[in-house]
Amino acid sequence: MSISRLVRLDPRDRGGAAQPLLIVEGLRKYFPVRGGLFYRRIATVHAVDDVSFTVSKGETLGIVGESGCGKSTTARLLMRLIEPDAGEMIFDGEMVGSRTGIAINEMRRQMQMVFQDSYSSLNPRLPIAESIAYGPRIHGMKRAFARARAEALLAQVGLDPGRFARRYPHELSGGQRQRVNLARALALDPRLVILDEAVSALDKSIAAQILNLLGELKERFNLTYLFISHDLDVVEFLSDRVLVMYLGKIVEIGPAAAIYTHPQHPYTRALLASKPTLDPDRRTTQAPLTGDPPNPIDPPSGCRFRSRCVFAAPICAERVPHLAPAPGGRGNSGHLVACHRPLARIGGAEADV
Amino acid sequence: MSDAGTPIPAETATDSPVLEVERLSVRFLRRDAEVAAVTEVSFALSRGETLTILGESGSGKSVTLKALIGLLPPHARIDGSVRLAGRPILGLPPVELARLRGRRIAMVFQEPMAALDPVYTIGAQIAETIVRHEGTDWHTARARARALLDRVRIPSAERRLASYPHEMSGGMCQRAMIALALACSPDVLLADEPTTALDVTVQIQLLLLLRQLQQELGMAMVFVTHDVGVAAEISDRLAVMYAGRFIEAGDVREIIRTPRHPYTGGLLAATVRGGRRGQVLEAIPGAPPDLAALPPGCAFAPRCRFAIDACFRAEPPAIATPGGGLVRCHRAVPSS
Numbered sequence: 001m002s003i004s005r006l007v008r009l010d011p012r013d014r015g016g017a018a019q020p021l022l023i024v025e026g027l028r029k030y031f032p033v034r035g036g037l038f039y040r041r042i043a044t045v046h047a048v049d050d051v052s053f054t055v056s057k058g059e060t061l062g063i064v065g066e067s068g069c070g071k072s073t074t075a076r077l078l079m080r081l082i083e084p085d086a087g088e089m090i091f092d093g094e095m096v097g098s099r100t101g102i103a104i105n106e107m108r109r110q111m112q113m114v115f116q117d118s119y120s121s122l123n124p125r126l127p128i129a130e131s132i133a134y135g136p137r138i139h140g141m142k143r144a145f146a147r148a149r150a151e152a153l154l155a156q157v158g159l160d161p162g163r164f165a166r167r168y169p170h171e172l173s174g175g176q177r178q179r180v181n182l183a184r185a186l187a188l189d190p191r192l193v194i195l196d197e198a199v200s201a202l203d204k205s206i207a208a209q210i211l212n213l214l215g216e217l218k219e220r221f222n223l224t225y226l227f228i229s230h231d232l233d234v235v236e237f238l239s240d241r242v243l244v245m246y247l248g249k250i251v252e253i254g255p256a257a258a259i260y261t262h263p264q265h266p267y268t269r270a271l272l273a274s275k276p277t278l279d280p281d282r283r284t285t286q287a288p289l290t291g292d293p294p295n296p297i298d299p300p301s302g303c304r305f306r307s308r309c310v311f312a313a314p315i316c317a318e319r320v321p322h323l324a325p326a327p328g329g330r331g332n333s334g335h336l337v338a339c340h341r342p343l344a345r346i347g348g349a350e351a352d353v
Numbered sequence: 354m355s356d357a358g359t360p361i362p363a364e365t366a367t368d369s370p371v372l373e374v375e376r377l378s379v380r381f382l383r384r385d386a387e388v389a390a391v392t393e394v395s396f397a398l399s400r401g402e403t404l405t406i407l408g409e410s411g412s413g414k415s416v417t418l419k420a421l422i423g424l425l426p427p428h429a430r431i432d433g434s435v436r437l438a439g440r441p442i443l444g445l446p447p448v449e450l451a452r453l454r455g456r457r458i459a460m461v462f463q464e465p466m467a468a469l470d471p472v473y474t475i476g477a478q479i480a481e482t483i484v485r486h487e488g489t490d491w492h493t494a495r496a497r498a499r500a501l502l503d504r505v506r507i508p509s510a511e512r513r514l515a516s517y518p519h520e521m522s523g524g525m526c527q528r529a530m531i532a533l534a535l536a537c538s539p540d541v542l543l544a545d546e547p548t549t550a551l552d553v554t555v556q557i558q559l560l561l562l563l564r565q566l567q568q569e570l571g572m573a574m575v576f577v578t579h580d581v582g583v584a585a586e587i588s589d590r591l592a593v594m595y596a597g598r599f600i601e602a603g604d605v606r607e608i609i610r611t612p613r614h615p616y617t618g619g620l621l622a623a624t625v626r627g628g629r630r631g632q633v634l635e636a637i638p639g640a641p642p643d644l645a646a647l648p649p650g651c652a653f654a655p656r657c658r659f660a661i662d663a664c665f666r667a668e669p670p671a672i673a674t675p676g677g678g679l680v681r682c683h684r685a686v687p688s689s
Contacts, residue, residue, distance in 0.1 A: 066552040066553070067552055173640050176640075203409035204409065204581070204620060204623050204624050205409060205619060205620060205623045205636060206409075206636075206640065207623070207625075208623035208625070208634040208635070208636035208637070209636040211634055211636075212633055212636055215633065230552065230553065232553065233626050234625050236625075236627055236630060237625045237629055237630055238630075239630075256630065257630075260627065271553065271554060274553045274554040274556070274557045275553060275557075276557070276580070276582030276583050276586045277582070277585060277586065278581060278624075278626055279609075280586075280588070280605045281606065283586055284560075284561065284586060285561075286561070287554070287557045287561050288557070289554045289558075291524075292522040292524040292525060292552075292555055293554070295522075
């Protein structure tokens with residue numbers, strides 16, 4: 001499936017429709033674990049390790065993985081909420097943070113984030129309209145204009161400004177607060193919105209409302225989404241392309257349809273097969289994986305999944321697999337897998353998911 | 354066993370329900386209002402059976418479980434009756450309740466890290482339960498604790514007995530808590546979202562484990578979840594809860610295939626599953642009602658597409674469905 005969506009003309013567009021909105025190259029973040037005598041570094045968390053990907057204009061890229069796989073750290077690195085140890089980012093053709101490129105502040109104006117916890121991400125002492133207006137004011141908009149913009153945005157996310165503008169976060173339900181967080185993210189008119197588990201804390205009936213809203217807003221504001229979640233179904237529902245992470249590494253990336261119907265990495269297949277079936281007559285009889293995800297502190301050598309992989313061979317311990325076109329994937333479909341023994345090659349491709 | 358106030362028959366006939374709940378209601382009294390958390394919930398459960406209570410936050414599913422095992426705060430007003438193996442257990446004095454808890458009826462919580470005691474080892478916590486309820490010596494209790502850890506498939510059980518909760522992963526802690534709950538082979542296991550905090554690959558392992566242990570031990574299980582998929586994996590029977598009531602209950606296949614209550618249907622339609630990419634989801638509009646100010650009539654009516662005048666006037670009666678379930682709705686989808 002190709003993602004050929006017409007990118008409407010945006011005055012801020014520098015590189016044209018073919019230029020990816022975001023290119024991430026070799027992103028890395030290790031956290032030290034300190035302890036013992038003199039508070040020395042006793043171990044290292046390999047939170048994000050050599051992660052490279054691109055986000056095209058107008059697409060939704062989903063990132064899935066289990067806890068500790070580095071998906072949220074990746075989001076925070078992109079926003080520069082934490083400093084990467086290594087790696088480059090190119091935003092619409094301009095190097096982020098370099099003297100000739102785009103400044104971090106300017107990038108943040110075009111790239112906004114919505115967090116999982118709708119309550120802790122809003123200032124409890126500010127009425128919600130003030131929270132939404134805060135960003136534009138910091139970036140130099142006059143108070144009255146910012147306030148008017150906040151009210152217009154509240155209406156866009158389905159909250160009547162007359163009723164809600166003056167309310168405080170604690171007076172709203174979780175779904176309403178997440179709408180406010182969306183409005184705030186949109187207040188600076190961003191091009192890329194990072195949604196980090198944005199619907200995970202919501203009840204299903206409310207999450208469905210927010211997912212529909214995300215679709216509407218994307219069309220209306222010509223947005224590109226980076227959608228991070230542990231919920232495989234929600235990621236499939238929303239994403240054009242999907243990126244699967246395991247212990248700080250990308251194990252597979254490609255068009256959503258290819259990943260969900262023909263996963264090539266044994267981990268991706270196990271992850272998908274772990275979903276509850278929703279059919280009492282076809283219940284899961286055997287767990288696809290045993291044990292818990294290992295700790296990202298000092299991960300296994302070679303392929304990080306090998307310690308849980310049923311197909312692991314000696315080579316998997318010796319060499320780190322790099323992302324390469326998936327066998328069986330059509331030509332330049334962009335389906336990449338980091339595995340020495342991808343399923344198509346070892347005859348596991350037809351296994352049911 | 355001889356210390357129990359009223360003797361409880363060790364084995365009851367398999368066809369008589371081990372847990373009977375009748376018109377259980379829970380009210381919380383606040384300064385300004387009365388919160389109707391649970392309203393007239395009734396069910397009966399036999400050995401080896403699993404009832405799943407499916408509901409969203411605030412629907413009363415956890416409060417129902419806590420009422421069954423006597424864990425609600427003193428200001429909660431509980432009405433109705435709960436019988437465990439024929440013996441009424443609501444309103445038992447705390448001492449007698451403490452004898453039942455952990456022995457005849459046990460509970461597994463959502464957050465194993467918070468439910469286990471951080472300053473005792475896993476082994477000590479399990480052994481304590483056995484010593485306390487069965488009066489064995491510590492050496493025997495420790496050996497049983499080891500066997501229990503094996504049973505819930507904790508690798509290197511001997512070593513893990515000496516572990517503290519913080520030294521174990523979330524999945525391992527939850528296994529340890531299941532071992533703790535099963536320490537005295539209870540008749541009834543209450544499970545409050547035990548897999549919600551876990552990753553999907555670990556969740557399925559725990560669900561399979563619970564299913565298997567339940568069959569081996571012949572327990573009855575009441576499982577609470579907000580996840581339709583989890584409910585489909587674990588339940589024999591399903592009860593859908595909304596605003597404190599069972600609005601639909603019955604066989605899990607029946608309900609998932611032909612939901613009769615508009616809320617159940619809405620919940621299933623709003624649940625994202627594979628192959629719906631790019632579609633608009635059928636979200637249920639609005640939000641659940643305030644339990645301190647329930648609307649007259651059906652609590653779901655303000656959000657319901659099919660609501661008619663009658664729905665806003667009178668609480669719908671429980672209607673029996675052909676599959677042996679019940680549905681509380683004036684506009685219940687008739688059987689085809």
